[in-house]
Amino acid sequence: MSAPTTTPTVAAPAPRRLSRTEKRAGDAKTKLSSPWASAIAIALAVLWTIPTFGLLVTSFRPELNIRRTGWWTYFSNPGLTLDNYKEALYGGTSNFSDYFVNSLVITIPAVVIPITLALLAAYAFAWIDFRGRDLLFVAVFALQIVPIQITMIPLLSIYVDWGLAGSFWTVWLSHSIFGLPLAIFLLHNFMKDIPRSLVEAARVDGAGHVKIFFQVLLPLLVPAIAAFAIFQFLWVWNDLLVALTFGSAQNVAPLTVRLAELSGTRGSEWYLLSAGAFIAMVVPLVVFLSLQRYFVRGLLAGGVKG
Amino acid sequence: MDWLLNADTNGEKFLVMLAAVGLFVxxxxxxxxxxxxPRWVPQWLVVLGFIGPAVLMLVFGLVYPGLRTAYESFFDRNGENFIGFDNYVRVFTQDEFQIVLRNTAIWVLLVPVAATFIGLVYAVLVDRTRFEAAAKALIFLPMAISMVGASIIWKFIYEYKPDQPGVNQIGLANQVLVWLGLEPYQFVITAPWNTFFLIVVMIWIQAGFAMTVLSAAIKAIPDDIIEAARLDGVGGVRMFRYVTIPVIRPALVVVVTTIAITTLKVFDIVRTMTGGQFSTSVVANEFYTQAFTRFNFGLGASMAVLLFVLVIPIVVYNIRQMRLSEDIR
Incomplete structure (x- = not known):
């Protein structure tokens, strides 16, 4: 996702599950069935896959081959090596293993903290009546459109004043803040869908808000939490702007910062760049592919962030 | 306790992380x-406990800095002297910023239209085919990749080697040119077309988003509408044009505006591929350059405000369209 950003609302019509017979009946319905249609679809699929595939092949080729020939000549210049990855991970100049740790250390709290805070806030907006609730919720909702760029100069000077600049703390805090409006909005939408009777029943039994939140709502919200967690995870792991502004020092910078830097200073050393790019991509790809279902659900509920 | 602020080893880093999460818990x-x-605590205190932390962070991290930036955009590079609208005048009149504004306009127009078009066509083509899930995953995958990663992938496609005997192209795009009997071309460097080649990267990323949302919208079209159209003898391309498109129009508007907003704020691609050189900069990248590499805080602030102002009409349009489509229903 691209970086990341946010439109309000927009729930696209929810997908409907079709029964098998319905599916078969509808088969020819909307399809533009012609050889041209298939050709276009295949061409698009190839066009979308080739760029990544080419770099992946390259990352396993010996350095000399990469410099002299294109990856499509792989079969006439075979050669498979993990040296590029070794060099990228542990080589003195790139040292991606350290940056990988930084990415992990940045991402985990930056996902856990905003989700927790947003869950609590979303609960209050959905299930506690208080004066000014709707107004406050609209205000939080509206904050989604604020480009994070507009906050960065003042935030940085505050962090410098506090003596925290360039540490993990400011990166966590910033990511948590920037993730909150979307998180509150998304989780509130999911939370409002829970039947009122469930909450009422718990209340009659004498449960307080905290108990209702943990025992009644939380278990039902797991899919929603998963959906937002994936967003926030991809957004934080793949982020460049926040990391570059608040945590570009070597002992804090994540993979994206290092990769962008290498692309600028050693832009023609493809053995390093190709391996580095895949080291940075492997975690989000695994998360994404294994949890795709939740991601799509979040997307359709209006979860796009920037 | 220096490691809390300056964690150097991996062990220290994980320790700080645990400390932070623990403290938070x-x-x-x-x-x-x-x-x-429930019986002892007044209601307002409960509310405060639930929303207080989130609201506090939002005020501290979004509301206050936003207002502060708007204020600072009227000051000079060090934030000392009030200079009125001079920063904005500069942005709109100086030649170098004219290019930035022009590029931003091209990005915001081209990316949403192209990505939505491709996503829509693809969603229709693979809808209800045997390979639907796999075919969608292929287009979808770039969304999991960072824009930095995507930029590297495409930079490699565009890689240029001088046209000399014995030198092979290693970038696919230039190899295709050579196969076609043309001269290799400096895709990333040659202005003004290089902007379009950077835009390709963003389209490549965003098409998956468009496809996912539009595919869901297409699947939600009521069967009776399609049946009725079929009884009237409508099919194929005409079905697409006169039935599918009008019915999914609200979803289309949402997709286009969402991508437009995302595109407006994108800086990673320009930063990674050209660093804003060769006349490729956009407002979001220029903000970073002015504020954090040239340390012209006033000018940087005005760029950020400009970004915000540019987002507003798109959001307003989006909300308007949603209202309209609700009225129709």
Missing amino acids: VVMGAVLVAVDR
Whole structure:
């Protein structure tokens, strides 16, 4: 996702599950069935896959081959090596293993903290009546459109004043803040869908808000939490702007910062760049592919962030 | 306790992380325990416990800095002297910023239209085919990749080697040119077309988003509408044009505006591929350059405000369209 950003609302019509017979009946319905249609679809699929595939092949080729020939000549210049990855991970100049740790250390709290805070806030907006609730919720909702760029100069000077600049703390805090409006909005939408009777029943039994939140709502919200967690995870792991502004020092910078830097200073050393790019991509790809279902659900509920 | 601020080894880093998460859990736990006394605690205190932390962070991290930036955009590079609208005048009149504004306009127009078009065509083509899930995953995958990663992938496609005997192209795009009997071309460097080659990267990323949302919209079209159209003898391309498109129009508007907003704020691609050189900069990248590499805080602030102002009409349009489509229903 691209970086990341946010439109309000927009729930696209929810997908409907079709029964098998319905599916078969509808088969020819909307399809533009012609050889041209298939050709276009295949061409698009190839066009979308080739760029990544080419770099992946390259990352396993010996350095000399990469410099002299294109990856499509792989079969006439075979050669498979993990040296590029070794060099990228542990080589003195790139040292991606350290940056990988930084990415992990940045991402985990930056996902856990905003989700927790947003869950609590979303609960209050959905299930506690208080004066000014709707107004406050609209205000939080509206904050989604604020480009994070507009906050960065003042935030940085505050962090410098506090003596925290360039540490993990400011990166966590910033990511948590920037993730909150979307998180509150998304989780509130999911939370409002829970039947009122469930909450009422718990209340009659004498449960307080905290108990209702943990025992009644939380278990039902797991899919929603998963959906937002994936967003926030991809957004934080793949982020460049926040990391570059608040945590570009070597002992804090994540993979994206290092990769962008290498692309600028050693832009023609493809053995390093190709391996580095895949080291940075492997975690989000695994998360994404294994949890795709939740991601799509979040997307359709209006979860796009920037 | 220096490691809390300057963690150098991996062990220290994980330790700081655990400390942070632990601290957070303890603080939030204390807040919740404090408000979990339904009979003793007044309602407002409970509300404060639930939304207080989030609201506090939003005010600290979004509202205050936003207003502060708007204020600072009227000051000079060090934030000392009030200079009125001079920063904005500069942005709109100086030649170098004219290019930035022009590029931003091209990005915001081209990316949403192209990505939505491709996503829509693809969603229709693979809808209800045997390979639907796999075919969608292929287009979808770029969304999981960072824009930095995507930029590297495409930079490699565009890689240029001088046209000399014995030198092979290693970038696919230039190899295709050579196969076609043309001269290799400096895709990333040659202005003004290089902007379009950077835009390709963003389209490549965003098409998956468009496809996912539009595919869901297409699947939600009521069967009776399609049946009725079929009885009237409508099919194929005409079905697409006169039935599918009008029915999914609200979803289309949402996709286009969402991508437009995302595109407006994108800086990673320009930063990674050209660093804003060769006349490729956009407002979001220029903001970073002015504020954090040239340290012209006033000008940087005005760029950020400009971004915000540019987003507003798109959002307003989006909300308007949603209202309209609700009225029709």
